Amino acid sequence: MADYQRVLLVHYHEIGLKGHNRSTFEKRLQRNLETLLDAYPIAAIHRISGRLVAFLREGTDAQTALDCASFAARVPGVARVSTGYKTPREIGDIEQAALLALADALPFETFKVQARRAHTDFPICSMDMNRRVGAVLCKAFPDKAVKMKEPDVQVGVEVVQNAAYVYAFSMRGIGGLPVGASGKVCCLLSSGIDSPVATWRMARRGARCIGVHFSGRPETSDASEYLVRDIGDVLDRTGCISKIYTIALGSCQREISLYAPPPLRVILYRRLMMKAAQAISVREGCGALVTGESLGQVASQTLDNIRCTDAAVDLPVFRPLIGTDKQDIIEEAQRLGTFELSTQDAPDCCTLFMPRAPETHAKLPAVLEAEARFPVDEWVRELAESADVHVFGARKDAVRR
Numbered sequence: 001m002a003d004y005q006r007v008l009l010v011h012y013h014e015i016g017l018k019g020h021n022r023s024t025f026e027k028r029l030q031r032n033l034e035t036l037l038d039a040y041p042i043a044a045i046h047r048i049s050g051r052l053v054a055f056l057r058e059g060t061d062a063q064t065a066l067d068c069a070s071f072a073a074r075v076p077g078v079a080r081v082s083t084g085y086k087t088p089r090e091i092g093d094i095e096q097a098a099l100l101a102l103a104d105a106l107p108f109e110t111f112k113v114q115a116r117r118a119h120t121d122f123p124i125c126s127m128d129m130n131r132r133v134g135a136v137l138c139k140a141f142p143d144k145a146v147k148m149k150e151p152d153v154q155v156g157v158e159v160v161q162n163a164a165y166v167y168a169f170s171m172r173g174i175g176g177l178p179v180g181a182s183g184k185v186c187c188l189l190s191s192g193i194d195s196p197v198a199t200w201r202m203a204r205r206g207a208r209c210i211g212v213h214f215s216g217r218p219e220t221s222d223a224s225e226y227l228v229r230d231i232g233d234v235l236d237r238t239g240c241i242s243k244i245y246t247i248a249l250g251s252c253q254r255e256i257s258l259y260a261p262p263p264l265r266v267i268l269y270r271r272l273m274m275k276a277a278q279a280i281s282v283r284e285g286c287g288a289l290v291t292g293e294s295l296g297q298v299a300s301q302t303l304d305n306i307r308c309t310d311a312a313v314d315l316p317v318f319r320p321l322i323g324t325d326k327q328d329i330i331e332e333a334q335r336l337g338t339f340e341l342s343t344q345d346a347p348d349c350c351t352l353f354m355p356r357a358p359e360t361h362a363k364l365p366a367v368l369e370a371e372a373r374f375p376v377d378e379w380v381r382e383l384a385e386s387a388d389v390h391v392f393g394a395r396k397d398a399v400r401r
Contacts, residue, residue, distance in 0.1 A: 004085035004097050006060050008069050009158070009167050010052040011080040014177060026052070029077040029178035036075055036239050040068040049118045049160050055086070062104050066169070073171050074238050076204045077178035082156065084167025091124055094164050095136045098155050101168035102137055110147035111137065111168075115157035122159045129157055177206030179239045184208040185318065186281040187290040188273060189244060191227035191346050194292030194321055196235065196338040197329050201320040202290050203240035210284050211244035212277045212387075216349040219250030224348035227341055229390060234337045236392040245280050245387040249273065249349045252379050257353035264370050266300045266358045269349065271312035271367070272376065272383075278313045279384035288316045294329070295322050299358040308362045 010033065015025040026047050033052065034045050041057040041064065054072070056065055062083075069081040084101045087093040102111065115129035124132070134146065137155065158165040187199040189211035199209050213228045225246050235241040249272070256268050277289055293301045300309070310317050321329055333339035 004087050004093070004100065005058070006056040006062075006065050007084055007086050007165060007167075008054040008056070008065065008072060009082040009084060009156075009165060010054065010072060010078055011082070011173075012052075012077055013079040013175060015077060025077070025178060025181055028181050029075075032077070032178050032180065032239055033072060033075060036237075037068060037072060040064070040071070042068070048165075049158065051158070051165075053086075053165065065104075069169075069171060071238075073173040075178075076174060076176045076206065076238065076240065077181075078173035079175045080170055080173050082167035082170040084156070084165055084169075087164045087166060089122055089159060089162070089164050091129070091132060094129070094157055094159075094166055095133055097164075097166035098133045098137060098157065098168075099140055101166050102141065102153065102155055105153045105168040108144065108152035110145045110151040111141075111153040111155060112146055112148050112151045113137065113155045113157065115159070117159040119159070119161050129159075133157060174204060176204035179203050179206060180208050182206030183288075184210065184284060184286045185288045185290050186210050186212055186277050186284065186286040186315075187241075188277055188292070189213050189228055189231070190292070190350060191224040191231065191342060191344075191348055192292070192350070193333050193339065193342040194294065194297075194329055196231050196292075196342065197332050197336060198290055198292040198320045199235060200240055200332075200336050202318065203235070203238075207290075209235075209241045209290070210280070210286060211241055212280050213244055213246045214249045214273050214276075214349045215246055216250045216253070216347055216352040217248040219254055219352055220347040220349070223346035227344055227346050230341050231338050232390070232392060234341070241392065243389055243391045245389050247276055247383050247387045249276075249383070250352060252374075252383070253349060253353050255374065259373055260370050261366075262355035263357060263359035264362060264367060265353060265355050267305055267308050267362045267367050268371055268374075270300055270305075270309045271371065272379065273349075274309060274312045274317070275376065275380045276383040276387075278315055279380050280387065281315055283384070286315070288318050289313065290318045290320065292321055293319050294324055294326065297326065299360050302360050304361040304363070305359070308364050308367045311364055 043055045045054045073081045085097040087097040113130045113134045155168045185207045
């Protein structure tokens with residue numbers, strides 16, 4: 001049997017709906033994959049007929065191809081990844097490649113063939129290819145059944161201008177849009193469960209995410225900073241975050257706790273965070289702030305308190321989790337790989353100097369009156385200027401631009 005080149009076929013869905021802008025999104029996804037798959041034996045990635053094809057180097061085995069496909073499936077913008085082979089545009093080669101592809105997809109019980117020719121200069125129509133390739137596979141796998149609706153495996157044949165691509169094993173991707181296709185946002189990132197999931201959701205919508213973490217230093221240890229760095233490493237694996245700013249908020253919180261009405265402390269903390277994050281956003285060219293808040297989950301996340309918090313900034317504030325149940329957020333964090341990190345105990349600014357009875361229905365005039373006692377503008381300037389920044393170096397600049 002001939003030795004055909006292994007490939008990954010990367011399928012997308014939402015990008016295909018972009019009309020005249022489609023090529024821009026395709027190129028962005030291509031650049032992201034070229035960057036993020038640099039640890040795998042990828043020779044090149046090309047765009048062909050509504051697909052991206054990653055060509056694996058000669059000698060790549062089936063397990064390595066599977067591992068590469070599994071990683072690619074977690075990259076935003078990828079709807080499905082299939083492992084297969086590139087062949088000459090000869091029906092005999094296509095049949096032989098189909099045998100290899102179907103063997104790679106074991107175990108299975110049912111299959112079908114779905115062929116498509118992108119150019120009519122290929123002499124065999126799609127229906128005839130289905131019959132010919134199907135007959136060869138039935139002979140080679142006599143214990144397997146053909147099933148036209150919802151088979152275990154679909155053998156795909158794509159005949160394009162200069163080659164044919166044959167694949168069988170497929171896995172579902174996370175979908176969405178490629179990172180970098182929707183501008184840049186600034187994500188308030190804690191070491192808790194919610195905000196990493198909110199950041200990931202924005203990346204899945206094509207946003208480039210800059211993290212801002214507020215530490216309780218010097219009133220608490222720096223443990224949360226290390227946890228957030230580890231969470232950033234998880235997000236960085238698929239290009240979902242490029243850098244994290246760390247701001248030590250403890251001294252300002254102590255001042256607020258001493259001189260502000262206790263019920264309003266949390267609102268004043270949150271407003272200061274939003275203002276400092278907005279200062280970082282201006283520096284980075286971000287178009288919005290992102291938080292992990294869910295309506296009614298804690299005292300600061302009531303409608304009245306959210307309104308008072310948003311009034312502190314001019315940028316729009318996105319809350320991807322606002323209507324999401326806590327258990328659903330936990331399950332998403334587990335799939336993302338941040339849950340175990342987020343459940344480690346680490347004191348941070350969120351629990352620092354908390355009042356016994358925080359206000360749940362704050363009124364903006366009262367909040368502004370309490371805030372006027374403090375040099376907030378000076379604090380914001382100092383916090384932004386003193387922020388530590390960590391740039392994730394595991395990925396190249398292609399995902400950043």
